[in-house]
Amino acid sequence: MESLHNRSKGAGEWILENIVTLIFIAFTLFGFMVSSGVSVGYFFSELSSRIFRNSFLVLSLIIPVLAGLGLNFGIVIGAMSGQVAISIARYFEMGGISGLLFCFLVAALVAALCGYFTGKLYNKTRGQEMIASLIVGFFANGIYQFLFLFVVGVVIAVPATHPMIKPDGIGIRMTVDLVPVKQGGLKYALENIYQIPFVHALLIIALGLLALLLIRYYWNKRKGYGYRNSMSSLIVNGTLCLALAGVAVHAMVTKSQLMMVRKVPVVTGLLIIGLCVFTVLIMKTKLGQDFRSVGQSQHTAEVSGINVDRTRIIATMISTVLAAWGQIIYLQNMGTLNTYNAHTQIGMFSVAALLVGGASTSKASITHAIFGTILFNAMFIMSPEIGQSLFGQAILGEYFRTFMVYGVIGVALGLHVWNTNKKSRITVE
Amino acid sequence: MSEMNGNGNGNNRLRCVGGVLGGIGLPTLIIGGFWVFTVIAGHFVGISMSTLVSDTIKRAGMNGILVLAMVPAIQSGTGPNFALPIGIVCGLLGLVTAIELNLMGMAWFLTSCAIAIPLAAIVGYGYGKLMNAVKGSEMTIATYTGFSIVALMCLAWLMIPFKNPKMGWFIGTGLRETIQLDAVGGAQILNNFLMFTIGEVIIPTGLLLTFAFFSFLVWLFFRSKRGIAISAGGINPKFARATGLDIDGNRVFANVISTVLGAIGIIVYSQSYGYAQLYTAPLMMAFPAVAAVLIGGATASRAKVSHVIIGVVLFQGLLTTALPVANEVFAGTDLSEIMRMIIQNGIILYALTQVKRGVQ
Numbered sequence: 001m002e003s004l005h006n007r008s009k010g011a012g013e014w015i016l017e018n019i020v021t022l023i024f025i026a027f028t029l030f031g032f033m034v035s036s037g038v039s040v041g042y043f044f045s046e047l048s049s050r051i052f053r054n055s056f057l058v059l060s061l062i063i064p065v066l067a068g069l070g071l072n073f074g075i076v077i078g079a080m081s082g083q084v085a086i087s088i089a090r091y092f093e094m095g096g097i098s099g100l101l102f103c104f105l106v107a108a109l110v111a112a113l114c115g116y117f118t119g120k121l122y123n124k125t126r127g128q129e130m131i132a133s134l135i136v137g138f139f140a141n142g143i144y145q146f147l148f149l150f151v152v153g154v155v156i157a158v159p160a161t162h163p164m165i166k167p168d169g170i171g172i173r174m175t176v177d178l179v180p181v182k183q184g185g186l187k188y189a190l191e192n193i194y195q196i197p198f199v200h201a202l203l204i205i206a207l208g209l210l211a212l213l214l215i216r217y218y219w220n221k222r223k224g225y226g227y228r229n230s231m232s233s234l235i236v237n238g239t240l241c242l243a244l245a246g247v248a249v250h251a252m253v254t255k256s257q258l259m260m261v262r263k264v265p266v267v268t269g270l271l272i273i274g275l276c277v278f279t280v281l282i283m284k285t286k287l288g289q290d291f292r293s294v295g296q297s298q299h300t301a302e303v304s305g306i307n308v309d310r311t312r313i314i315a316t317m318i319s320t321v322l323a324a325w326g327q328i329i330y331l332q333n334m335g336t337l338n339t340y341n342a343h344t345q346i347g348m349f350s351v352a353a354l355l356v357g358g359a360s361t362s363k364a365s366i367t368h369a370i371f372g373t374i375l376f377n378a379m380f381i382m383s384p385e386i387g388q389s390l391f392g393q394a395i396l397g398e399y400f401r402t403f404m405v406y407g408v409i410g411v412a413l414g415l416h417v418w419n420t421n422k423k424s425r426i427t428v429e
Numbered sequence: 430m431s432e433m434n435g436n437g438n439g440n441n442r443l444r445c446v447g448g449v450l451g452g453i454g455l456p457t458l459i460i461g462g463f464w465v466f467t468v469i470a471g472h473f474v475g476i477s478m479s480t481l482v483s484d485t486i487k488r489a490g491m492n493g494i495l496v497l498a499m500v501p502a503i504q505s506g507t508g509p510n511f512a513l514p515i516g517i518v519c520g521l522l523g524l525v526t527a528i529e530l531n532l533m534g535m536a537w538f539l540t541s542c543a544i545a546i547p548l549a550a551i552v553g554y555g556y557g558k559l560m561n562a563v564k565g566s567e568m569t570i571a572t573y574t575g576f577s578i579v580a581l582m583c584l585a586w587l588m589i590p591f592k593n594p595k596m597g598w599f600i601g602t603g604l605r606e607t608i609q610l611d612a613v614g615g616a617q618i619l620n621n622f623l624m625f626t627i628g629e630v631i632i633p634t635g636l637l638l639t640f641a642f643f644s645f646l647v648w649l650f651f652r653s654k655r656g657i658a659i660s661a662g663g664i665n666p667k668f669a670r671a672t673g674l675d676i677d678g679n680r681v682f683a684n685v686i687s688t689v690l691g692a693i694g695i696i697v698y699s700q701s702y703g704y705a706q707l708y709t710a711p712l713m714m715a716f717p718a719v720a721a722v723l724i725g726g727a728t729a730s731r732a733k734v735s736h737v738i739i740g741v742v743l744f745q746g747l748l749t750t751a752l753p754v755a756n757e758v759f760a761g762t763d764l765s766e767i768m769r770m771i772i773q774n775g776i777i778l779y780a781l782t783q784v785k786r787g788v789q
Contacts, residue, residue, distance in 0.1 A: 121778065121782070125778075125781045125784065127565070127784070128568060128569075128784055131569040131572060131781065132781045134572065135774050135781070136774070136778060139770070139771060141770060142768075142769075142770030142771035142774065143771065145766075145770070146764075146767045150759070154759065391588075393587070396584060399583040399584050399587065402583065403580035403581050403583070403584065406573055406579075407580070410570060410573035410574050410577045413569060413573065414559070414563055414570050414573075417562075417563040417565065421562070421563070421565065
């Protein structure tokens with residue numbers, strides 16, 4: 001009787017913990033039911049290009065969460081650093097792979113410096129890091145605009161005839177075209193290296209995940225970590241992978257609509273996988289363990305001889321640099337730099353995506369990030385369609401989308417704090 | 430070390446005493462100095478001083494009540510009301526409903542308030558309950574609650590079945606993004622009440638009187654039994670609870686007042702501006718108001734009505750002066766907007782670094 005009671009409570013708690021994810025799945029499925037205008041080819045083309053564009057940015061949020069800094073809305077500062085690097089490269093007309101590498105290098109330096117100061121600030125605003133990270137993003141935006149609208153032109157002399165400078169010679173234009181890579185620019189610099197059809201990528205990813213599952217299973221068994229293995233989850237996950245592979249093979253054989261989906265960029269994919277591996281590996285090092293202990297309890301970490309302030313600063317710096325690179329990947333895919341708008345929403349969208357994947361202020365993983373990116377972007381594509389088909393106004397869907405972004409963040413954070421407060425109250429009593 | 434300061438509400442008290450001894454705070458001094466500097470610069474580049482003074486008074490008056498809404502929230506211990514947009518959309522809803530009822534002039538203004546106040550009180554009650562559930566992270570959650578409500582209201586403005594042609598789109602349903610208040614005789618209705626000029630300086634008496642009236646009410650309220658209980662709960666919740674005060678109830682009450690002030694504030698703001706701005710316009714309105722009260726000398730845990738008055742005059746004065754001066758000196762760049770972003774968010778960050786409160 002008691003176990004039954006426990007189980008039913010468990011299910012309720014599980015639903016409460018994953019409420020945001022469940023709402024999103026329901027919403028996207030609902031979108032497919034009501035809207036007839038979305039073809040499978042269009043949906044997956046949009047979805048895959050969005051995933052490849054945004055995953056890196058979402059992944060950059062994981063380390064600060066593990067280090068107890070909460071959701072780092074300050075990745076907009078990283079994004080701005082990336083844009084500074086891109087602007088420099090564009091100004092000197094660098095392009096192709098070398099131009100891209102230059103961007104990565106400059107962005108890393110600028111972002112590391114900014115990340116250092118942001119980390120210092122987070123140490124001074126302990127307990128309020130999230131609101132501080134949001135505000136510091138707005139603050140940095142002011143400095144960014146000062147640089148791009150005033151310093152360029154007034155302090156640094158630039159020729160007014162340059163295509164990215166405003167006609168009056170002061171400041172950078174609202175939109176800057178990143179010349180296609182074939183003409184020596186940055187647009188599609190990563191994409192054009194190597195691309196493969198979508199279904200092939202799907203097949204490779206499905207088989208890769210399956211192989212990873214099996215290797216981990218046998219590895220744990222041989223090393224004597226058998227208790228970590230769970231047969232049921234292996235079967236469920238394995239079946240999912242096989243089903244995915246089956247879909248891909250089916251599409252290839254029958255030449256279905258999935259074959260029409262846009263090609264996917266291999267190098268971007270490899271970078272994303274590389275970042276996943278990096279995140280896993282760094283958590284196994286001494287530094288990663290420090291992140292974890294600081295995230296668990298700053299006081300305990302301090303007592304056991306970890307330099308808490310330094311660890312938190314390093315976590316912020318890593319996150320900022322990764323975000324800068326993520327923004328470069330994003331922009332080379334977009335092909336145009338919206339100088340004053342491209343970065344402003346990045347923080348909120350990335351945080352919302354991570355939360356949709358099931359993360360919270362104190363726990364986040366690669367699975368949360370990738371799953372969240374897929375689900376969040378699916379919602380993003382579907383909501384104007386829902387607005388159009390239900391109310392005849394696409395704009396309604398767009399407003400609803402904005403509401404979902406803010407609402408998701410609010411609900412996920414609110415539930416987490418509420419749960420933590422409830423738990424601490426129980427411990428106190 | 431925040432865990433060690435977890436119960437460090439004594440710190441607030443210490444700082445409070447320090448603040449009194451220190452007199453005027455550092456942010457107030459810096460912004461004040463900067464304002465004096467821009468005014469002098471403005472004088473040299475030949476900007477009309479009387480226009481500047483008139484604009485400063487007008488803008489301080491129109492933003493005043495929105496800034497005043499920060500005081501109850503800060504005093505009760507929930508921190509600056511970053512969810513001010515909640516009150517603002519209630520005010521806007523009252524405002525458009527009054528237009529839909531085809532009211533004109535003063536009747537329109539009073540009806541707007543009469544509709545908005547109960548609405549804001551109900552919503553503020555729910556918001557206060559929410560703030561009690563998320564103690565320790567109020568500011569972050571308040572911000573996102575405000576954002577969510579604004580986004581939700583975007584849907585509402587588009588779907589609301591109001592028919593008055595003064596505020597609808599020419600085609601389709603829904604309300605316009607900016608509604609001209611001239612059409613209902615509501616533009617500057619308070620400003621023009623008993624308005625007079627000293628030399629070339631325009632004094633919008635009605636607007637100032639309204640601001641003064643609400644300031645006085647808030648000042649009076651914090652001298653009442655309930656008001657003192659709210660302040661006590663904000664300074665030291667544990668002590669206040671030990672003396673038998675209903676902290677949670679007081680926090681809810683304070684947030685109701687704050688939300689109601691937000692609602693009235695936006696109506697007063699809109700009539701002075703001449704337009705009501707719907708959709709995403711209220712999204713960022715909390716931040717200038719928070720910055721203004723902080724510039725006036727408030728902290729994230731203590732605020733007085735005097736901080737509001739000093740802060741709103743300094744902040745709005747600086748913004749009013751900086752715009753023409755920056756345009757005169759550096760033509761073609763929007764330096765004043767950049768300066769607003771840096772000062773406004775810099776001051777909020779500074780206040781956040783002064784918060785020495787862990788999760789309670």
